[in-house]
Amino acid sequence: MAQSTTAAGTLPRTRLNLSAYGERIAGYTILAAVAVWLGINFIDNPQQFMTASVIGISNGALYALIALGYSLVYGIIELINFAHGDLFMLGTLFSASVVAAAFGLLNEPVAMGPLGWVVFAASLALAAAFCASINVAIEFLAYRRLRHAPKLAPLITAVGMSFILQFIGLKWNHSGQRDQPSVLPQGSISLGGVEIDTSFFVVLAVVVPVLVLMTWIVTKTRAGKAMRATAQDPDAARLMGVNVNRIISFTFAMGGALAGVAGLMYEQVVTTTRYDVGLQLGLIAFTAAVLGGIGSLPGAVLGGVLIGLIQGLNEGVKYGAGQRWTQSVVFSILILMLVFRPAGLLGKATREKV
Amino acid sequence: MNRRIKALTVLAAAAATAVAATACDSSGGDSGSGTTEVVVGVDLPFQGSSKDASDSTWNAMSLYLEQSGNKAGKYKVTLKKYDDSTAAAGKWDAAQCTKNANDHVANTSEVAVMGTYNSGCAQLQIPVLNQDPSGPMLMVSHANTNPGLTKTWDTGEPGKWYPTNKRNYARVVTTDDYQGKAAAQMAIKDLGVKNCLVLDDTETYGKGVAKQFADEATKQGIKVSTAAWDAKATNYNALFNKAKTDAVDCVFTGGVFDNNGGQLVKDKVKILGDNKTVKLIGPDGMVGYPEFDKMPEAEGAYQTFPGLGLSDLAKSPVTGKFLTDYKAKYGADPASPYALYGVQALQVILAAIEKSDGTRKGVTEQVLSGTGVSIPASTAILGKDIKIDPATGDVNAIDMTIQTITGGKETTVKAWPVA
Numbered sequence: 001m002a003q004s005t006t007a008a009g010t011l012p013r014t015r016l017n018l019s020a021y022g023e024r025i026a027g028y029t030i031l032a033a034v035a036v037w038l039g040i041n042f043i044d045n046p047q048q049f050m051t052a053s054v055i056g057i058s059n060g061a062l063y064a065l066i067a068l069g070y071s072l073v074y075g076i077i078e079l080i081n082f083a084h085g086d087l088f089m090l091g092t093l094f095s096a097s098v099v100a101a102a103f104g105l106l107n108e109p110v111a112m113g114p115l116g117w118v119v120f121a122a123s124l125a126l127a128a129a130f131c132a133s134i135n136v137a138i139e140f141l142a143y144r145r146l147r148h149a150p151k152l153a154p155l156i157t158a159v160g161m162s163f164i165l166q167f168i169g170l171k172w173n174h175s176g177q178r179d180q181p182s183v184l185p186q187g188s189i190s191l192g193g194v195e196i197d198t199s200f201f202v203v204l205a206v207v208v209p210v211l212v213l214m215t216w217i218v219t220k221t222r223a224g225k226a227m228r229a230t231a232q233d234p235d236a237a238r239l240m241g242v243n244v245n246r247i248i249s250f251t252f253a254m255g256g257a258l259a260g261v262a263g264l265m266y267e268q269v270v271t272t273t274r275y276d277v278g279l280q281l282g283l284i285a286f287t288a289a290v291l292g293g294i295g296s297l298p299g300a301v302l303g304g305v306l307i308g309l310i311q312g313l314n315e316g317v318k319y320g321a322g323q324r325w326t327q328s329v330v331f332s333i334l335i336l337m338l339v340f341r342p343a344g345l346l347g348k349a350t351r352e353k354v
Numbered sequence: 355m356n357r358r359i360k361a362l363t364v365l366a367a368a369a370a371t372a373v374a375a376t377a378c379d380s381s382g383g384d385s386g387s388g389t390t391e392v393v394v395g396v397d398l399p400f401q402g403s404s405k406d407a408s409d410s411t412w413n414a415m416s417l418y419l420e421q422s423g424n425k426a427g428k429y430k431v432t433l434k435k436y437d438d439s440t441a442a443a444g445k446w447d448a449a450q451c452t453k454n455a456n457d458h459v460a461n462t463s464e465v466a467v468m469g470t471y472n473s474g475c476a477q478l479q480i481p482v483l484n485q486d487p488s489g490p491m492l493m494v495s496h497a498n499t500n501p502g503l504t505k506t507w508d509t510g511e512p513g514k515w516y517p518t519n520k521r522n523y524a525r526v527v528t529t530d531d532y533q534g535k536a537a538a539q540m541a542i543k544d545l546g547v548k549n550c551l552v553l554d555d556t557e558t559y560g561k562g563v564a565k566q567f568a569d570e571a572t573k574q575g576i577k578v579s580t581a582a583w584d585a586k587a588t589n590y591n592a593l594f595n596k597a598k599t600d601a602v603d604c605v606f607t608g609g610v611f612d613n614n615g616g617q618l619v620k621d622k623v624k625i626l627g628d629n630k631t632v633k634l635i636g637p638d639g640m641v642g643y644p645e646f647d648k649m650p651e652a653e654g655a656y657q658t659f660p661g662l663g664l665s666d667l668a669k670s671p672v673t674g675k676f677l678t679d680y681k682a683k684y685g686a687d688p689a690s691p692y693a694l695y696g697v698q699a700l701q702v703i704l705a706a707i708e709k710s711d712g713t714r715k716g717v718t719e720q721v722l723s724g725t726g727v728s729i730p731a732s733t734a735i736l737g738k739d740i741k742i743d744p745a746t747g748d749v750n751a752i753d754m755t756i757q758t759i760t761g762g763k764e765t766t767v768k769a770w771p772v773a
Binding site (some may be wrong): 045047048051052055056058059062170174175176177179195197266269271272274276280281306311312313314315316317318320323324325327 | 399401402403442443444445556581582583584586587588590591592593596598599612614616617620645649722766
């Protein structure tokens with residue numbers, strides 16, 4: 001008895017973790033407040049709410065395409081490639097040039113027809129190839145040399161590359177916004193009073209297969225297996241016969257191709273571009289990748305769509321804060337999310353390898 | 355003998371130095387000693403969307419000065435270009451405006467500044483020129499319409515722009531308190547607008563003119579909803595979708611075209627319909643941009659211009675001849691009426707230089723103390739008597755023009771009576 005008492009006395013006391021408890025209450029309170037806000041807006045005007053949601057998802061799908069490229073590269077070499085947004089910007093300019101050259105009708109919208117689809121598909125392939133080759137060149141010329149340098153060195157190099165690409169965009173497009181040609185069908189359709197832009201379906205028709213294709217490549221193919229092996233331990237992968245340099249180049253090619261696809265889709269849907277559009281959208285896409293869980297492909301898509309949705313609702317419903325506050329709202333949500341789920345929505349908490 | 359030669363050499367060198375110093379003094383222009391050659395700085399955004407308007411203004415001012423024999427009284431006058439925009443920003447840039455202000459002060463031969471185009475840039479430059487130890491240095495703007503630069507407006511205005519408590523700023527254009535009102539009155543009286551979305555671009559100028567429009571529109575019985583447009587937004591579909599639900603029949607764009615105005619107008623037409631269905635009204639921040647005028651979505655848009663349009667100005671014989679000369683020299687009409695307002699600002703500066711002692715302080719005092727500067731209608735490029743109020747720096751000529759975009763060009767609809 002005395003022994004058991006002694007043993008019980010050595011057991012650690014169960015303490016109420018007030019910090020975790022408070023965090024949980026705060027989290028539920030915020031979620032409840034968001035749910036109430038959504039409910040009030042939906043009840044106030046369901047059609048307005050749904051149309052704003054569709055607009056948000058459409059924009060979010062574009063962010064997702066850019067975020068995929070960020071996540072892919074980060075997943076393999078843990079580099080935040082800040083030049084990715086500017087690569088996307090070059091993609092918008094290149095695809096606009098291809099479409100304009102194909103039709104010879106700069107600054108005039110071209111209705112989608114059979115020829116339009118051909119031009120669209122050709123532009124998609126060319127823009128993907130263009131951005132992939134630039135990304136591979138950047139990796140070969142800059143990042144590869146810094147593979148074993150402290151992490152800060154490639155990060156700063158990426159920032160430098162971002163400025164170089166911006167400068168190219170500035171010389172190419174000048175500083176103002178420029179009207180770009182589109183071959184997508186114009187107008188919108190009404191489903192139960194909800195206005196849906198026809199370009200929305202084209203965006204979804206591109207984003208969903210791209211996500212499926214990326215997931216298939218990473219999870220089912222030999223190259224994907226090598227990518228995952230490189231991500232886990234490059235030295236071990238090398239010992240197993242994986243050509244690490246080639247796999248990293250392949251990853252950059254895929255990331256670049258995604259930037260090219262995103263560039264074409266942005267150019268076709270938004271129909272204007274600026275040389276600094278990559279900085280803004282790159283930042284949003286990076287946020288999306290972090291929100292979804294950086295390194296996770298479905299997470300990048302989820303993060304992108306969520307940010308688009310938040311923006312759409314904030315700007316398009318009666319009790320939204322409006323465009324003046326959109327960035328503040330988005331980043332407040334990101335900060336809150338990181339407080340409660342540091343690894344992001346679909347990210348996995350990992351320990352730093354030592 | 356040798357000593358004499360040495361002494362003569364020293365004397366000759368001293369004399370040569372004195373002559374050179376005197377020559378430098380008269381040609382370089384010391385603002386404090388009364389010079390015969392002076393410089394007028396021209397501070398405009400020469401890059402980005404405002405490039406065409408700024409180039410026209412520079413060309414018109416250069417032509418006018420050339421026709422005046424490059425003189426103001428006994429002073430030889432030259433213009434010096436200062437670009438307050440950057441290629442990266444594509445419009446006026448705050449850091450560049452501040453740098454230019456310091457450069458104006460540092461250039462000892464410069465006695466006055468013509469500019470700026472943007473009120474936000476003027477807010478940065480006026481206090482720097484105001485505190486110039488050899489000044490204050492005069493600035494005359496042809497395009498700043500924000501009321502707070504010269505009259506009571508936001509908290510602390512206009513005093514906070516003049517740290518020395520002496521005025522050094524004047525303008526030859528009507529202010530936004532008149533412009534916003536005129537646009538709202540036109541919206542209800544001529545266009546029959548009942549429900550308007552009033553947007554601003556979050557800049558000083560945009561917020562000011564949007565507020566004036568919204569206040570007057572409300573007073574006139576128009577239902578008003580307000581919002582901001584973010585120049586860096588992907589698009590404005592959600593913003594206009596909300597407006598569509600609110601059944602607006604008018605959109606007022608308080609801001610400048612440089613702030614992604616092209617995308618804004620495109621999305622407005624896409625979601626709300628063309629400018630006949632839902633009226634699009636813009637202030638002078640949307641005037642003088644060929645890029646905007648040529649957009650199919652701009653067709654039928656209304657604009658207010660705080661002055662007279664080119665066609666009205668051309669009715670004056672002096673201005674008509676000047677415009678003919680301009681076209682003969684540059685092969686086209688000015689891109690914006692602001693080009694002629696630039697000439698008007700230059701006329702004020704030249705008149706002040708002519709009457710002054712050639713110092714910065716002297717030039718400023720001619721405009722902003724005593725009886726001020728007057729330009730008679732027979733010579734004023736605006737075709738009417740021009741007088742600057744020495745107490746405030748505002749101009750007596752208060753005009754407002756309603757324009758519309760037709761066939762890719764800005765066309766004058768009518769002059770609007772300003773109360």
